[in-house]
Amino acid sequence: MKKRNIALFCGLFLLASQLTGCNQTTSVQPEKEELKVEQTQDTTQKEDIKEEQEIKISVTDFPKETDPERYALAKKQLDEYHAKYPNITLEPTDWAYDINSFLPKAASGQLPTMYGTWFTEVNKIVDAGYAADITDIVKEWGYDKYLDPNMLEVLSKDGRIYGLPIGGYSVGVMYNTDLFKQAGLVDDGGNALIPQNFEEMAQFAQTITEKTGVPGFFFPTKSNQGGWMFTTLAWNFGAEFETFEDGKWKAVFNSPEAVQALQYIKDLRWKYNVLPDNLLVDYGDFFKYFGTGQVGMAFSTLDWLNNPVVDYKMDKDLVGMFGLPVGPAGEEGRGVLMGGTVRMFSPNATPEEIDAVFKYLEITGYTPNADPEVEKTLQETVQADLAIDKIVGPYGLSPWGSGPRREAEIKILTENANVDMSKFENYLTHGMTDLRPEEPIATQELYKLLDSVVQTVLTDEKADPQKLLDQAVAEFQANYLDKQQ
Structure with missing residues (x-):
């Protein structure tokens, strides 16, 4: 009670x-x-x-039947919820956020009580008036004391909170431990060597390609993912993308540092020749390449470890991950991209309906507390993953930056680890520091524009990185930033 x-x-x-x-x-x-x-x-x-008034709510993020273990667990939790709160009817929906379907649904008042989206969408959704202010209820439940402050900053505007982080990620590098071994990139104990900087990482990729015949590196170029990964790469060269000057947003990603970063991507193709032959790719392609032993390493997030394992039956013991190497900007200029997904609430939802969703989230284990019931839920989730031989053990960013829940989560994951944790030690040490949120304005549109820039330098050896970025800056400024002013 x-x-x-x-x-x-x-x-x-x-x-x-x-x-x-x-x-x-x-x-x-x-x-x-x-x-x-x-x-x-x-x-x-x-x-x-x-x-005990009758309340009806709807939520997204419900597992699909194609993931039977997670679906069974979610169904069990839903039954528990209805038994505990018989006055509340909760309807899961299979609608998932996408840019094209969101606006018509929001404008017609058909948003679910709670819906999921990405950190990059928060600003535009809040500015459009399609998210409820949940500040008071977040404080009433005491979540504000434990939520990760980096994530909370992304989900807030003018001191008010508009979303609950579902999970966060930070970019690191996923690598195939067997290909590292075949290429001789191991120490005397057989452990994979870790590249210390971007230049060394390119050389590692070249060695893998030459010694094994397998492309040493993967870089995405479509589905907004090329631009996404270009930003985190360029930050570490010292580049900026959007700055706020004299009351206006300005595109600045045609700087010498940004040009140098784009040249690095170009060199992966034309100097080192370490990329797959198919250059029009996204992370769906990466999961296939990596899961079938056809690529050595790539920028990745920890929550993608299991895609190659589950979808392509890759041996989980061949997967490792390390933190981003140091870029030309040095340790002080290091920027590790932090992103994630968020739960937001319909602006039409009543306080009672939002409270009902919070009660549901607590049943599913979304809480900073670590009472026996929460630990039971965490254990059940881990056991569901172990049952289908997913990688269990490595842990990434959590909505709960501190507190008993975070401590219990790490303890349960490490105690149930089914992989050699030393293969992830570098990421656990360096992969969740120097975090930087994604660019704040028209983020997905920026990524889409940069996709074409990345594609051009990989398909045209004579492409000029400076000219390409000059053109992209002018287009982004005119079509997006100027319209935000």
Whole structure:
């Protein structure tokens, strides 16, 4: 029972006691006293009915039946929720956020009570008025004390909170431990060597290509993913993309540092020749290449470790991950891209409906606390992953930056690890530091524009990185940033 329910009950009990006491003091006839008590009980019943009003909510993020273990767990949790809160009807929906379908749904008032999206979409959604302000309820539940401050900053505007982080990621490098071994990139103990800077990483990729015949590196070029990975690469060369000057946003990613970063990508193709022959690729292609032993390494996120393992039956013991090497900007200029997914709420949702969603999230284990029920949920989730031989053990960013839940999560994951954790030690040490959020304005549009820039330098040996970025800056400024002013 929540504190406010307890307070309500106590207040009603005290009210009934005071009424009875007054009746006794004034020597009211027994018949009237009985009537008074009946009236008090009726008031209590009305308050109970008000507290237990019928509520109907809808949510996204429900697992699909194609993931049977996770689906069974989610169905079990949903049944528990309905049993605990019989006055609430929760309807899961299979609608998933995408840029094209969101605006029509939002404009027509058909958003689910809670919907998921990406960190990059928060600003535009809030500015358009399609997200509820949940600041007060976040504080009422005490979540603000434990939510990761980096994520909370991304999900806030003008000091108000508009979303709950589902999970976060930071970019590192996934690598095939067997290909490293075949290429001789191991120490005396047989452990993979870790490249210390971007130049060394390109040389490692070249060695893998020459020694094994397998492309040493993968870089995406479509589905907004080429631009996405170009930003985190360029930050480490010292580049900036969007700056706020004199009250206006300005595109600045045609600097010498950005040009140098684009030249690095070009060199992966024309100098080192370490990329797959198919250059029009996204991470769906990477999962296939990596899962079938056809690529050595790539920028990646920890939550992608299992895609090659589950989808292509890759031996999980061949997967490793290390943190981003140091770029030309040095340790002080290091920038590790942090992104993630977020739960937001329909602007039409009532406080009672939002509270009902929070109750559902707590049933699923979304809480900073670590009571036995939460630990049970965490264990069940891990066991569901172990049942289908997913990689278990390595941990990344969590919505809960601190507190008992975070500690319990790390403990349960490491105790149930089914892989050699030394293959992830570098990432666990360096992969979640120097975090930097994605660019704030028209982020996905920026990525899409940069996709074409990356494609051009990989398909045209004579392409001029400076001219390409000059053109992209002018286009992005005119078509997006100027329209934001």
